Amino acid sequence: MDLLLLILGFVCVIVGVFGSFLPFLPGLSSCWVGLLLLYLTKAVENNYWILGITLLITIIITVLDYVIPARGTKKFGGSSYGVWGTNIGLIVGIIAPIPFGVIIGPFVGAFVGEMIYDSKNHNRAIKAATGSLLGFLASSFINFLFCVIFLGIFLNIVWQNRFLLF
Template sequence: MQIIYWLLIALMMVGIIGAVVPGIPGISLILVAVIIWGIVKGSFAAIEVPVIVTGVVLLIGTAVDFLAGYLGAKKAGASKWGQIGSFVGLLLGFFGLLPTLPVGGPLLGMLIGPLLGAIIGEFIYQRKLLVALKAGIGIFVGTLVGNVIQGILGITAVVIFVWTTWSQVFGT
C-alpha cells in the first residue's frame, strides 16, 4: 500500500510541475491521483476532502490561467490581435514549428512562442513596434504569473491530500 501511495505522490509532483510548465498535465493529474487513491482504498469517503479541495483548485486554476493572461494583456494595452498571436505562438511553439532551438525544444518553444506571437499579432494590428513589444511582454508576464499561481494551488492540493491520508497509510 505504501508503494502505491508514494507512486501517487510522485504523480502529483508531476502534476505540480505541469501546473507551472505549459504542455504537461497539471492540477487535473493531481485529481486523477487522488481518485486512484480512493479506488485503491476501496472507499471514496477516505478521500472526500482531498477530492473536493482538488476539484475546487482545478476550477480556480483554470480561471486563473485565463484571467492572468487576459489581465496581463489588458494592463499592457494589448488588443485581441496580440492575444490571438499569443495563442498561435503557443501552438507553434508546442508543436515545434518554430525554428529548431539548440536547447529546450518544445518547452522553450512554448515559452518563446506566445511572446513572439503576441508581438507579431500586435505589430500587424498597430504597426508600432514599441507598443507591440509592451503588449507581448504584458501577455507573457501575465501568463507566467498565472502559472506560478497554479503551481501554488497544486502544492496546496497535494499538501491537503497528504495531510488527510497520511494516517491511512502510516497509522500515525
C-alpha cells in the first residue's frame, strides 16, 4: 500500500509541475495532494508543520492566480472595466475549449473592458491588456517555482525514508 501511495503521490507532483504552466492540468494543488499522499504512507512520519505550511502556501498562491492578472491590468493604467474584463476573460478562458484560452481570455477581456470604458483610446486598452498578460505570466512563474519546491520537498522526504519505503 505504501508503494501505491508513493507512486500516486509522485504522479500528482509531476502533474502539478506540468500543470503550473499547462492550464488544463491542476498545478500547485496537485503537488500538495502528492505531498499528502506521501505522508499517508506508514513509512513516513506525519509532519503537520510541512503539510500545514504547504497547504497555506497553496491556498495563498491559488488566490493570487486570480488576483495578479487583474493587478497587472490596473498597474498598466487599466480602469475597473479592464480589471473586470480580465477576470471575466480568465473565467471564459478556463471554460472555453480554445488553445491557450487561459492566456488569451484575460488579454482579450482586459482589452474589451477598456474599449467599453473608452472606445477611442486603443493604446490604453492595449497597454492594460499587456498588463493582464504580464500578470498572468508572473502568476504562472510563481506557480511553477513553488511546484518545483514541492517536488524537491517530496524527493527529499522520499530520500530520507528510502529504506522504509522500498
